[in-house]
Amino acid sequence: MNPLLRLDDLRVTYGRVVAVKSVTLEVNEGQAVCLVGPNGAGKSSTLLAVMGAVRSRGDVLLRGTSTRGLRPEALAHLGVAMVPEGRHLFQTMSVQDNLSLGTLARRQGKRARIDERWVTELFPIIGQFASRRAGLLSGGQQQQVAIARALLSDPDLILLDEPSLGLSPVAVDAVFEVLERIRGVGVAILLVEQRAQRAIRFCERSYVLSDGEIRLEVTGGAVEDPQAVVEAYFGR
Amino acid sequence: MSWVSDLVNAISLGVVYGLVAVSVGLVFGVLRQVNLAQGEVIALGAYSLWMTRGLPVAASIAICCVVCVAMSLAIQVAIFRPLRGASALTTLIVTFGLSYALEAVWLIAFGPNGEPVSMLSSLNSVVLGGSIALRWITLVEIGASGLFFTGLVLILYRSKIGMMMRATAEDFQTARLVGVRIDRVVTWAFVFGGLSAALVAVLVTVQSPLVTPSFGFNLIVIGLVGVVLGGIDRLGRATAGGFVVGFVNSLLGAVVPEQQLVFLPMLTFLFVIVILVLRPAGLFTPRGSIVERV
Amino acid sequence: MRPRLRLVAELAGPLSLVVVVAVAGSAMSIAQQGNAINVLVTATIVVALYVFIGNSGVWSFGQISFVAVGAFAAGLLTSPTATRQTSMPTLFKFLATTQISNTESLVLAAGLGAVFSFLAGLVLMRLSGLSAGIATFAVLEITYDVLTYWDKIGPGATTLALVPVTTSMTVGAVGCGIAIVVAFAYQHTRSCRLLRASREDPVAAQGLGISVFRHRLVAFTISGGLAGFAGALFVHELGSISTGQVYIDLTFATLAMLVVGGAGSLWGAVLGGMGLGVVDAFLSNAENGVAFGSVNVTLPNGMRVVILGVLMVVVLIIAPKGVTGSREFLERFLSKRPGRAGAGNKPGGSLAGGASVADDGSQAVPSPSRTQS
Ligand SMILES: Nc1ncnc2c1ncn2[C@@H]1O[C@H](COP(=O)(O)OP(=O)(O)OP(=O)(O)O)[C@@H](O)[C@H]1O
Numbered sequence: 049m050n051p052l053l054r055l056d057d058l059r060v061t062y063g064r065v066v067a068v069k070s071v072t073l074e075v076n077e078g079q080a081v082c083l084v085g086p087n088g089a090g091k092s093s094t095l096l097a098v099m100g101a102v103r104s105r106g107d108v109l110l111r112g113t114s115t116r117g118l119r120p121e122a123l124a125h126l127g128v129a130m131v132p133e134g135r136h137l138f139q140t141m142s143v144q145d146n147l148s149l150g151t152l153a154r155r156q157g158k159r160a161r162i163d164e165r166w167v168t169e170l171f172p173i174i175g176q177f178a179s180r181r182a183g184l185l186s187g188g189q190q191q192q193v194a195i196a197r198a199l200l201s202d203p204d205l206i207l208l209d210e211p212s213l214g215l216s217p218v219a220v221d222a223v224f225e226v227l228e229r230i231r232g233v234g235v236a237i238l239l240v241e242q243r244a245q246r247a248i249r250f251c252e253r254s255y256v257l258s259d260g261e262i263r264l265e266v267t268g269g270a271v272e273d274p275q276a277v278v279e280a281y282f283g284r
Numbered sequence: 285m286s287w288v289s290d291l292v293n294a295i296s297l298g299v300v301y302g303l304v305a306v307s308v309g310l311v312f313g314v315l316r317q318v319n320l321a322q323g324e325v326i327a328l329g330a331y332s333l334w335m336t337r338g339l340p341v342a343a344s345i346a347i348c349c350v351v352c353v354a355m356s357l358a359i360q361v362a363i364f365r366p367l368r369g370a371s372a373l374t375t376l377i378v379t380f381g382l383s384y385a386l387e388a389v390w391l392i393a394f395g396p397n398g399e400p401v402s403m404l405s406s407l408n409s410v411v412l413g414g415s416i417a418l419r420w421i422t423l424v425e426i427g428a429s430g431l432f433f434t435g436l437v438l439i440l441y442r443s444k445i446g447m448m449m450r451a452t453a454e455d456f457q458t459a460r461l462v463g464v465r466i467d468r469v470v471t472w473a474f475v476f477g478g479l480s481a482a483l484v485a486v487l488v489t490v491q492s493p494l495v496t497p498s499f500g501f502n503l504i505v506i507g508l509v510g511v512v513l514g515g516i517d518r519l520g521r522a523t524a525g526g527f528v529v530g531f532v533n534s535l536l537g538a539v540v541p542e543q544q545l546v547f548l549p550m551l552t553f554l555f556v557i558v559i560l561v562l563r564p565a566g567l568f569t570p571r572g573s574i575v576e577r578v
Numbered sequence: 579m580r581p582r583l584r585l586v587a588e589l590a591g592p593l594s595l596v597v598v599v600a601v602a603g604s605a606m607s608i609a610q611q612g613n614a615i616n617v618l619v620t621a622t623i624v625v626a627l628y629v630f631i632g633n634s635g636v637w638s639f640g641q642i643s644f645v646a647v648g649a650f651a652a653g654l655l656t657s658p659t660a661t662r663q664t665s666m667p668t669l670f671k672f673l674a675t676t677q678i679s680n681t682e683s684l685v686l687a688a689g690l691g692a693v694f695s696f697l698a699g700l701v702l703m704r705l706s707g708l709s710a711g712i713a714t715f716a717v718l719e720i721t722y723d724v725l726t727y728w729d730k731i732g733p734g735a736t737t738l739a740l741v742p743v744t745t746s747m748t749v750g751a752v753g754c755g756i757a758i759v760v761a762f763a764y765q766h767t768r769s770c771r772l773l774r775a776s777r778e779d780p781v782a783a784q785g786l787g788i789s790v791f792r793h794r795l796v797a798f799t800i801s802g803g804l805a806g807f808a809g810a811l812f813v814h815e816l817g818s819i820s821t822g823q824v825y826i827d828l829t830f831a832t833l834a835m836l837v838v839g840g841a842g843s844l845w846g847a848v849l850g851g852m853g854l855g856v857v858d859a860f861l862s863n864a865e866n867g868v869a870f871g872s873v874n875v876t877l878p879n880g881m882r883v884v885i886l887g888v889l890m891v892v893v894l895i896i897a898p899k900g901v902t903g904s905r906e907f908l909e910r911f912l913s914k915r916p917g918r919a920g921a922g923n924k925p926g927g928s929l930a931g932g933a934s935v936a937d938d939g940s941q942a943v944p945s946p947s948r949t950q951s
């Protein structure tokens with residue numbers, strides 16, 4: 049059985065800047081995997097490369113098939129959704145319009161796991177503020193709409209780039225509860241987080257990324273050797 | 285009472301430049317690039333009206349629309365696809381070159397003296413005589429453009445493709461991430477741009493029937509000036525800018541004494557510079573709003 | 579040693595091109611000599627454009643205004659006063675009676691160009707990007723309108739004739755050489771280096787306390803002065819002038835030359851001006867009929883512009899930095915690491931740089947540059 053997603057020696061450069069040197073990792077169906085690491089480690093670049101939103105070398109395999117040359121919109125229609133860093137809602141459009149755009153990439157003829165009901169139940173605020181301009185919502189509310197928008201495409205895999213960024217501790221708890229629900233319906237998660245401990249505990253498998261390279265792989269969510277994580281994080 | 289007709293005339297010229305602005309603004313919205321060659325689309329549309337002068341008016345107009353859309357799409361494929369990601373200025377320079385080349389092509393194909401399009405000349409007859417001199421065409425211009433603008437707004441705000449266009453205009457990258465097929469959106473922007481060019485071609489040739497090689501360039505230059513004046517990064521503001529330039533130009537033309545009329549371009553362009561310096565982000569862009577400087 | 583060699587090459591390259599055109603031109607028939615002089619004068623205008631556009635990265639569609647002012651001032655004041663009073667009775671008194679020598683007229687034209695561009699620049703240099711493009715175009719329109727219809731300052735809509743023809747091959751070559759030397763000297767001043775640095779990232783430059791406005795204004799003024807000077811050479815080459823000759827057509831042709839050569843380097847400007855100038859001359863000959871062996875080929879009127887336009891478009895799409903890559907003469911071979919040419923004293927220039935990131939204002943926020951395809 050092929051993994052849902054496999055990155056094979058992925059490398060991302062911006063001109064002379066090497067953002068990702070070499071990343072090899074796997075995400076299985078329905079599994080949560082996280083990527084932690086210091087600022088500038090190349091986490092966002094890795095996610096963007098998965099979406100085909102930045103040029104990369106190496107290979108990205110989705111269900112065993114290479115996605116070489118596919119564009120972000122094609123990836124979206126293949127069941128990969130992304131919540132980008134900084135949310136990126138369409139600020140001048142209503143919450144409802146933002147959510148409708150999320151449904152563009154729904155695949156026909158597939159039994160739906162996630163529909164509008166499910167999402168509205170998960171995030172009551174989107175019912176409440178449906179006609180409000182997205183730009184007028186608070187940061188936390190915007191994050192919820194951004195996740196809802198990504199979920200509405202009913203993806204097999206959701207990429208989340210720092211969903212807890214700038215949220216209060218209570219809101220962070222809420223985010224992880226939402227992630228739990230998402231995993232519960234069988235959607236695989238590739239999560240990028242600054243809150244390393246929490247993310248590692250949540251995920252079946254975790255990778256510590258530093259300087260564009262995987263320094264440590266942790267499976268099972270149990271951090272047996274916290275010192276090793278810290279070293280992978282900061283040390284050489 | 286002549287101020288009534290001056291005002292109506294000014295409005296009618298305003299909406300024509302509003303249409304020109306739409307055809308520039310739509311493309312700019314989704315691509316952040318300038319298409320000066322849209323003027324040559326208008327010119328070809330006008331020449332097509334001349335070439336089909338033997339046909340019934342409706343057929344002639346239909347052909348004009350097809351020609352404009354086809355040419356608009358050809359420009360997209362030949363120029364804008366290879367230049368994807370280039371800056372607004374780069375595309376401005378490229379399409380400036382293209383316009384110039386095309387203008388010379390019209391010169392070779394149709395000669396320097398211009399071709400008269402007398403298709404709907406009956407519309408030049410007077411609605412009301414006496415002190416208020418109004419021609420039918422002025423009313424048709426206002427009506428037809430009004431319909432076009434209404435239709436466009438409905439499409440943008442009520443249809444799926446419109447929603448995708450608005451999303452793309454606001455955030456190109458995120459639109460792709462949620463699965464908006466950008467190429468289709470861009471294609472539609474060029475289609476609508478072509479249609480508004482066709483409408484401009486029809487309206488302007490009724491009003492002033494002589495189609496010369498520089499027919500389109502003159503229109504697009506003023507139109508682009510309006511777009512930049514109004515605020516290029518929002519379609520509504522860009523259109524309003526086009527309207528204002530046409531309106532002011534027409535009104536100045538009515539106010540300035542006959543012998544001084546030759547200095548009208550000077551006045552118009554002085555006005556342009558003043559506005560650009562005072563409000564670099566555009567006349568209708570609220571002060572203090574963060575805009576991308578292009 | 580290397581840097582000095584590079585400096586020498588940077589100046590010697592363009593100058594030798596001038597000599598080549600002048601010498602080759604002199605060896606040809608009278609008609610072709612006229613074309614060669616025209617190539618030299620046009621290249622002077624392109625160099626004037628380069629001084630502002632190339633160094634600041636701001637596209638101006640207005641530099642031909644300064645050429646026009648220089649041309650009309652120099653032409654008017656050197657034409658015979660007697661004919662001036664009969665053919666232009668509405669002229670201001672001092673314009674009708676003042677007579678200056680041809681050399682004086684060159685200096686005057688340069689000065690007027692500089693003053694006019696300085697004044698315009700005071701207003702315009704705060705703008706950048708598209709607004710600057712439109713505003714400079716507005717200057718061209720205003721200048722054209724005023725020169726064409728205000729008959730107190732010139733011939734108005736009629737042609738100014740009987741201007742002494744003094745731009746010989748030598749004068750053309752020397753004039754073009756002077757412009758090149760000025761451009762060269764200017765691009766090694768501190769002001770110009772700062773301007774070039776600011777072109778890459780105006781916001782950062784401003785943050786470092788660089789007054790982009792001031793340095794742009796300097797470039798604009800020098801460019802205007804050179805343009806005025808070139809205008810005087812132009813009018814003394816033709817012997818007559820009308821406003822249509824210094825308007826959009828010339829703007830288009832000279833911009834095309836700059837773009838095709840490579841807007842970011844002096845070598846690009848000169849090569850583009852001379853190269854396309856020669857092509858242009860050949861094409862206008864062909865429009866009047868040219869013999870290929872026994873076949874006589876006549877291009878339709880306007881073909882010249884079509885070819886120039888298509889060349890401009892194609893070059894910008896394939897090689898956005900022009901045929902020279904916006905590098906100076908031999909820069910690639912004389913810099914220490916050939917692969918990094920342009921990393922040295924000259925910011926390689928993303929001028930008109932097709933898909934380059936720095937060119938795309940929207941990348942100011944540090945988000946990953948996304949592939950657009
Ligand atoms: N558009 C870009 N152009 C040039 N360099 C970039 C670009 N985007 C990112 N980089 C560089 O690539 C490296 C990795 O960036 P990336 O955004 O992937 O890191 P990250 O791990 O997501 O960091 P953070 O935790 O701060 O979000 C950094 O050194 C960054 O400066």
Ligand SMILES: [Mg+2]
Pocket residue numbers: 091092093133209
């Ligand atoms: Mg990041």
